[in-house]
Amino acid sequence: MLGRSFIHIPRLARGLATQSGPLTGVPAALHLKTGQSFHGRSFGAPKSIYGETVFSTSITSYTESMTDPSYRGQILVFTTPLIGNYGVPLNKAPFDSQDVGVVLESQNIQCSAVIVGDVAEKFSHYTAVESLASWCQRHNVPAITGVDTRAITRLLRDQGTTLGRVAIGEDASAPPAESEFWDPSAENLVDQVSTKTPYQLNPTGSVKIAVLDFGAKANILRSLVRRDAAVTVLPWNYDFNAIRDQYDGLFLTNGPGDPAHCMEAALKLRRTLQEWDKPVFGICMGHQIIGMAAGLDAYRMTFGNRGHNQPVLALASSGSIKAGRVYVTSQNHQYALKLEDPFPAGWEPFFINCNDSSVEGIKSTVESGKKVWGVQFHPESAGGPLDTIEMFTDFVLECKAHKLQNTSFTTEKSTESIPVDTFVQTVAKPRIAAQA
């Protein structure tokens, strides 16, 4: 199998596939605003930066995580000790009207810096063209190796996501003054990563879907196009209500930072949901915007959920999702919707996190006659498990059903005996109250 794919690999890639990365070894440190410092060696760009320090429990897919626009402004700490073993692929796909032009999740490294326990000096993979170190250096992203990332993680779990400085070279010896730390969540990061002008993918697709881009991962767009959707990507604050009749469905993507900066989009969406009955689907930031449009509040979690192993319990059945089943999901978020009781009229909880009972999904009720779903996790994966990938099929089929007969074929009333109310009252609510 490997041998067969090898035939398609460019010569350049084969030649470089097992080279070492150029480590610089300059002293480097992570200084936290709370006073702790962790010293190691630099292997990325020779520059110091500020950011928000977060940890991810993912074991693979450092390349996908680092190019995910939702990591913008963040210093990404990997709990897995050895990172970089399989290098970095050539991040270029043939750009045609059916593809997004990249292999990874966006053109650039989006996180501010990476911190790893032990960077792999040798890498080996049939798609690799360079090391993690040379990739970071080319993209001007600082990186530290040789620190105890598990100790940092234990600290962040206790004190929560903490502002930090990645200091390279002479800067490393002393922490900056407390007033110097920059808080990325104070800025509207979505505005920095969203497309500035609308563009189309697969214009001849069989169903027309508008995508509000809060910082879309490429695999979300691929997942829609691969299901033959004609996709129009719009800036996050675009006035969709002015053009909504041209579309069969609306999709809201993931995106970085505090959803409060995107209240404008939530208010526009509120009107869409009141006046338009076509399917709407949102992921992560998109889910938070849908929740805010529905009248729910978003709050900042202590350390968020980042990793590819987050179990979520489905509380309702819809399309490929069955109530009572646990799905393993990919996640990257700091904020979540509050679990309110009762939920706003016309809405119900869809998924709940098995570890911390946070809201992982909401949906419109069958009685509301609407077809709206939001999920906090990432069904498109990249990286992570594909347990919930068929939610894209459900959504595109629902849009097609609306277009063809104005009827539904995926949403069904949940008949499972999941004691949602009991679960929410006895398990989820007390846990969330304890967390607040």
Ligand SMILES: NC(=O)CC[C@H](N)C(=O)O
């Ligand atoms: N991946 C995302 O869309 C993240 C959403 C939001 N920025 C959060 O941290 O909660």
